[in-house]
Amino acid sequence: MNAWLLVAPLGVLAFAGLGIMLIDAFSPGRAELAGVTTTALLMAGLISVVALLSGVDPGELPRSLRAFIAVDHAGLYFDVVICAGAALSALLAGGYLKEHHLERGEYYVLLIFSALGAMILARAVDLITLFIGLETMSLGVYCMIAYRRTSIRATEGALKYFLLGSFAAAILLFGTALIYGATGHTDLAGIGNVLAAGGADARLVLLALALIVVGLAFKVSAVPFHMWTPDAYEGAPTPTTTFMAVAVKTAGFAIMLRMLITAFGDPLSASPETGWPPLIAGIAILSMIYGNVAGLAQTSVKRMLAYSSIAHAGYILVAVAVSYAAREQAIASVLYYLLAYTVSNVLAFGSLILLGSRGKEAVTYEDLAGAGRRHPLAALPLVIGVLSLMGFPPTAGFFAKYYVLTTALSIGGGMVWVAIILVLSSALGAYYYLKVIVFLFMKEPQAGAPKAVPMRSGYVAFALVLAGYFVIKMGVTPEPYLRMAVDAAQSFIS
Amino acid sequence: MSTANTVLLVVSALLALGGAVGTIAAARPLRAALALLVNIVALAGVFLSLHAQFLAMVQLIVYAGAVVVLFVFVIMMVGATGKVPRSPRGLATKTVSLVVMSVVSLVLVFGVAYVSMPAAHLPHGYGTVEGLGAVLFTQAAVPFELVSITLLVAVVGALAVARGRTPKEAAEARARRAAEGLEADARLAEERRISAEVSAHGGH
Numbered sequence: 001m002n003a004w005l006l007v008a009p010l011g012v013l014a015f016a017g018l019g020i021m022l023i024d025a026f027s028p029g030r031a032e033l034a035g036v037t038t039t040a041l042l043m044a045g046l047i048s049v050v051a052l053l054s055g056v057d058p059g060e061l062p063r064s065l066r067a068f069i070a071v072d073h074a075g076l077y078f079d080v081v082i083c084a085g086a087a088l089s090a091l092l093a094g095g096y097l098k099e100h101h102l103e104r105g106e107y108y109v110l111l112i113f114s115a116l117g118a119m120i121l122a123r124a125v126d127l128i129t130l131f132i133g134l135e136t137m138s139l140g141v142y143c144m145i146a147y148r149r150t151s152i153r154a155t156e157g158a159l160k161y162f163l164l165g166s167f168a169a170a171i172l173l174f175g176t177a178l179i180y181g182a183t184g185h186t187d188l189a190g191i192g193n194v195l196a197a198g199g200a201d202a203r204l205v206l207l208a209l210a211l212i213v214v215g216l217a218f219k220v221s222a223v224p225f226h227m228w229t230p231d232a233y234e235g236a237p238t239p240t241t242t243f244m245a246v247a248v249k250t251a252g253f254a255i256m257l258r259m260l261i262t263a264f265g266d267p268l269s270a271s272p273e274t275g276w277p278p279l280i281a282g283i284a285i286l287s288m289i290y291g292n293v294a295g296l297a298q299t300s301v302k303r304m305l306a307y308s309s310i311a312h313a314g315y316i317l318v319a320v321a322v323s324y325a326a327r328e329q330a331i332a333s334v335l336y337y338l339l340a341y342t343v344s345n346v347l348a349f350g351s352l353i354l355l356g357s358r359g360k361e362a363v364t365y366e367d368l369a370g371a372g373r374r375h376p377l378a379a380l381p382l383v384i385g386v387l388s389l390m391g392f393p394p395t396a397g398f399f400a401k402y403y404v405l406t407t408a409l410s411i412g413g414g415m416v417w418v419a420i421i422l423v424l425s426s427a428l429g430a431y432y433y434l435k436v437i438v439f440l441f442m443k444e445p446q447a448g449a450p451k452a453v454p455m456r457s458g459y460v461a462f463a464l465v466l467a468g469y470f471v472i473k474m475g476v477t478p479e480p481y482l483r484m485a486v487d488a489a490q491s492f493i494s
Numbered sequence: 495m496s497t498a499n500t501v502l503l504v505v506s507a508l509l510a511l512g513g514a515v516g517t518i519a520a521a522r523p524l525r526a527a528l529a530l531l532v533n534i535v536a537l538a539g540v541f542l543s544l545h546a547q548f549l550a551m552v553q554l555i556v557y558a559g560a561v562v563v564l565f566v567f568v569i570m571m572v573g574a575t576g577k578v579p580r581s582p583r584g585l586a587t588k589t590v591s592l593v594v595m596s597v598v599s600l601v602l603v604f605g606v607a608y609v610s611m612p613a614a615h616l617p618h619g620y621g622t623v624e625g626l627g628a629v630l631f632t633q634a635a636v637p638f639e640l641v642s643i644t645l646l647v648a649v650v651g652a653l654a655v656a657r658g659r660t661p662k663e664a665a666e667a668r669a670r671r672a673a674e675g676l677e678a679d680a681r682l683a684e685e686r687r688i689s690a691e692v693s694a695h696g697g698h
Binding site for chain 1: 601602605606608609610632633634635636637640641643644646647648650651652653654655666667
């Protein structure tokens with residue numbers, strides 16, 4: 001099999017993005033761009049799956065390519081997760097944008113190029129590609145948030161995210177400059193080798209490490225770098241929110257793993273006393289507690305899901321924090337979690353889109369009151385989605401949390417306490433997830449309050465069926481997906 | 495590093511720092527833009543002292559020549575002559591952020607100042623157009639191509655955010671305004687009717 005298969009997903013998306021621009025230029029408003037975008041993204045994802053299963057030897061690819069873009073199984077796995085998340089977001093956009101009269105070609109171009117940026121970021125093995133991928137992804141997302149121009153909230157969210165995001169990118173860039181100064185390398189493996197040989201000043205390395213962790217923690221919206229999350233999630237069009245919650249987060253965790261394990265994997269930086277593990281564990285604890293406590297007080301479901309995304313970043317960071325010791329198991333649980341989180345989130349946000357229509361968007365708990373009894377089919381995905389986010393068996397979210405928990409417990413020591421915080425804070429979080437179900441089925445809308453009316457859209461329905469299938473499938477038979485995650489985790493270890 | 499080089503580096507760095515402070519501290523937008531120009535030109539000096547001649551030239555042409563001029567154009571066009579409104583934040587918030595940022599900056603400064611860095615070996619032709627071009631098109635061709643996608647995203651994104659309403663959106667906005675107008679008329683008529691009724695029944 002040809003080795004170019006390993007980078008074909010990136011090429012497919014690049015050409016699809018250009019193609020969509022041309023289609024939109026020559027037949028504006030006529031083509032079904034949502035369908036084209038979804039097809040391209042699914043195709044890229046499918047190629048990644050084929051490449052994963054076929055075991056192609058990457059040695060045939062030119063060195064100048066392999067020096068910047070990872071061609072390992074982890075990269076392909078992240079491709080699958082990002083393409084799946086982006087394809088499902090594109091399907092949601094197909095319904096949402098039409099319903100709210102926002103259908104314009106730019107959205108799909110931005111979506112597909114952002115997904116490409118996320119994939120480049122997740123595959124970056126060099127500080128240069130890291131920054132290019134990060135900026136490509138982020139620029140697209142900023143514009144996708146500000147897309148609804150008439151909305152003040154969208155503009156506010158986008159501007160906050162843009163300003164704080166630029167600041168975080170500058171901090172990250174400063175960190176990468178310092179680590180280049182300390183080691184003389186921009187490739188992660190080279191940095192790792194110099195650090196392992198003890199050839200760099202420890203103070204400079206720790207400083208660079210701290211700056212890089214801050215920059216990356218911002219992208220995955222971990223406390224205390226989460227300030228932008230609720231506003232950006234709430235103000236953005238819901239398909240954008242979905243994309244941010246799934247693809248951006250996946251890419252953020254992917255590059256975090258690559259950075260921490262490949263570049264900063266030496267005994268000093270990864271020391272469980274003074275290196276990054278306690279730093280990451282601290283951020284994880286703060287995120288879990290803050291996300292779940294602040295989530296309780298929300299009246300808007302979209303905002304609640306934003307705080308839930310902060311809390312989930314915390315859960316995933318627990319697994320990242322122990323990846324210095326239980327390598328394969330910890331990395332595999334991160335990878336599995338990202339896939340489970342992607343499909344669960346699409347289900348929750350997609351159902352929220354489906355339950356609202358033009359001028360009657362379902363955003364708050366009150367909007368959902370009684371909707372479950374009036375429109376049970378449209379509400380069912382939301383129920384499954386929040387149950388999976390809660391970690392209720394038999395859904396994908398249950399095994400995701402279970403694997404993180406067992407990994408943390410297998411380390412013992414202080415990580416046991418982190419695991420206890422994980423369990424307690426998710427129990428707290430169950431309250432606001434269950435509140436959604438209570439409002440759907442046990443409340444009635446107040447007299448005179450506007451009732452949310454579900455929209456009709458084949459795109460959204462298809463996305464929900466697809467995501468729902470995988471949420472249940474991953475909850476009933478998690479083994480094949482876990483095997484895939486373990487296989488991908490191997491590429492970090494060798 | 496030769497003495498002349500050190501002098502160039504120190505002077506440029508101080509100027510750059512001053513320009514940066516001026517950019518955020520200036521109350522008038524035009525002064526802020528000019529302070530930014532000082533910062534950018536001084537940075538070109540820093541690049542020169544690091545033997546990156548081509549980068550220094552690009553810095554001058556692109557940033558000083560194009561970007562700042564664009565800023566000044568926009569400031570002139572929208573006529574932003576007024577002062578920036580004072581920040582509504584209290585003294586406590588300002589003090590805390592000043593202290594935190596000072597601590598972070600000092601840690602960074604002292605962290606970087608007293609460490610040993612490996613002496614870089616400058617390859618032949620480093621910093622020249624020729625040297626940079628050779629690296630860009632042989633070793634770094636992949637990131638070079640990827641940057642073009644970043645620029646494309648920026649262009650499309652700017653278009654998506656800044657473009658005007660589509661005919662459909664404009665028609666909708668008109669319809670909404672008209673509906674609001676009708677509603678207001680109806681409310682006014684209703685109020686008139688009620689007040690007429692009240693005055694007709696007078697005194698009850």
